[in-house]
Amino acid sequence: MNMADQTADEARVTVPLGARAYDIVIGPGLIGRAGAEITARLPGVRTAIVTDENVAAHYLAPLQDSLREASIKSTAVILPAGEKTKRFDHVMQVCEDVLDARLERGDAVLALGGGVIGDLTGFVAGIVRRGMRFVQIPTSLLAQVDSSVGGKTGINTAHGKNLVGVFHQPALVLADTGVLDTLSDREFRAGYAEMVKYGLIDRPDFFAWLEGHWRDVFAGGPARVRAIAQSCQAKADVVAADEHEHGHRALLNLGHTFGHALEAATGYDGKRLVHGEGVAIGTVLAHQFSARLNLASPDDAQRVAAHFQAVGLPTRIADIEGVLPPPDILMNHIAQDKKVKKGKLTFILTRGIGQSFVADDVPSSEVLSFLKEKHPQ
Ligand SMILES: NC(=O)c1ccc[n+]([C@@H]2O[C@H](COP(=O)([O-])OP(=O)(O)OC[C@H]3O[C@@H](n4cnc5c(N)ncnc54)[C@H](O)[C@@H]3O)[C@@H](O)[C@H]2O)c1
Ligand SMILES: [Zn+2]
Numbered sequence: 001m002n003m004a005d006q007t008a009d010e011a012r013v014t015v016p017l018g019a020r021a022y023d024i025v026i027g028p029g030l031i032g033r034a035g036a037e038i039t040a041r042l043p044g045v046r047t048a049i050v051t052d053e054n055v056a057a058h059y060l061a062p063l064q065d066s067l068r069e070a071s072i073k074s075t076a077v078i079l080p081a082g083e084k085t086k087r088f089d090h091v092m093q094v095c096e097d098v099l100d101a102r103l104e105r106g107d108a109v110l111a112l113g114g115g116v117i118g119d120l121t122g123f124v125a126g127i128v129r130r131g132m133r134f135v136q137i138p139t140s141l142l143a144q145v146d147s148s149v150g151g152k153t154g155i156n157t158a159h160g161k162n163l164v165g166v167f168h169q170p171a172l173v174l175a176d177t178g179v180l181d182t183l184s185d186r187e188f189r190a191g192y193a194e195m196v197k198y199g200l201i202d203r204p205d206f207f208a209w210l211e212g213h214w215r216d217v218f219a220g221g222p223a224r225v226r227a228i229a230q231s232c233q234a235k236a237d238v239v240a241a242d243e244h245e246h247g248h249r250a251l252l253n254l255g256h257t258f259g260h261a262l263e264a265a266t267g268y269d270g271k272r273l274v275h276g277e278g279v280a281i282g283t284v285l286a287h288q289f290s291a292r293l294n295l296a297s298p299d300d301a302q303r304v305a306a307h308f309q310a311v312g313l314p315t316r317i318a319d320i321e322g323v324l325p326p327p328d329i330l331m332n333h334i335a336q337d338k339k340v341k342k343g344k345l346t347f348i349l350t351r352g353i354g355q356s357f358v359a360d361d362v363p364s365s366e367v368l369s370f371l372k373e374k375h376p377q
Helices: 031-041 053-069 088-100 115-130 141-147 177-182 185-202 204-219 222-241 248-253 256-265 275-292 298-311 327-336 364-374
Strands: 011-015 022-027 047-052 074-079 108-113 133-138 155-157 160-164 172-176 344-350 356-362
Touching (some): 074 088, 172 177, 185 222, 256 275, 256 344, 275 298, 344 364
Parallel strands (some): 047 074, 047 108, 133 172
């Protein structure tokens, strides 16, 4: 690494996976330097950029310019924006486009966008020619702190979210923190929920720091870079310990079992609920559920809810607009979620702030009566 490239407000985190180790570079202006960063690691590579129409409008041309300056050939595929894009027909289309561009196994697919683009593109890279290289250029906060790191890729099916996919690690992650300025406030807050999640899993000091500094993180500058880097470090630590989710990595699903059920219940309609909002509500529910099981103090659930409320995130099922299906249908969504093993529900529960753990024998009757209590009907 050329230290001259580093600026005071840039951070680097390595995901230590042996021969497949890779860097996450975090800081402003990275799209402008993407060509140089990619050439340094993947010399001679040709590329296909996959992006969505919102992100393309702002950042496709700057990325193409940066690649051109580094003599990297590229082609571009622009998909519709939104969660509904994570489906098979788009995967097929992108596979054909990548093959049309005559990219070989050693070439790279570049995911320029949020988690939707990252998950779909990573899946394509994982299966075309039995595994191509790929680079994540995450443009949403959620993607920068979570989905671009760790190699989980995939799409949704009629049965639920992320049910089809592969583990496929990127060769590089370039998180340009400047691009977050064009992200809507709502999407920024949604990504922030995942950031808070790391504090609540096992970094109580980080959670406390966020409670005190969230305004600086929202404002941008060094606090934002620092918080993103801390989040990437937290994720990298978990991924390094348990790449394929045999145990510990499941902690990253804190708030997601409830959250995914709520997303499914709203038909993945991003106008009603985006992923990070589902995670915020789900995380509060996970803390309340833990309190109900006498594992944690209700004060902790209250503290988590208070922080999400302070930043403007939803915290209750009742905060979702429109009519929701009844508790037993929510329960079906939970049972359908992939965190079910041999009929027992696996939940991430907590003993307090930063003390989450994997519980794999949660009785579904308890979950159902809890949902009946929390359902706004
Ligand atoms: N693979 C993983 O480990 C992992 C982890 C967490 C979440 N996810 C997945 O990530 C997805 C959610 O990701 P997301 O929240 O980024 O959603 P997204 O990709 O839909 O992006 C959110 C919205 O913001 C727009 N956008 C993105 N960057 C922008 C920018 N810089 N300026 C303006 N607009 C911008 C997008 O076009 C989209 O409309 C879900 O499908 C979830 O399952 C995956
Ligand atoms: Zn998530």
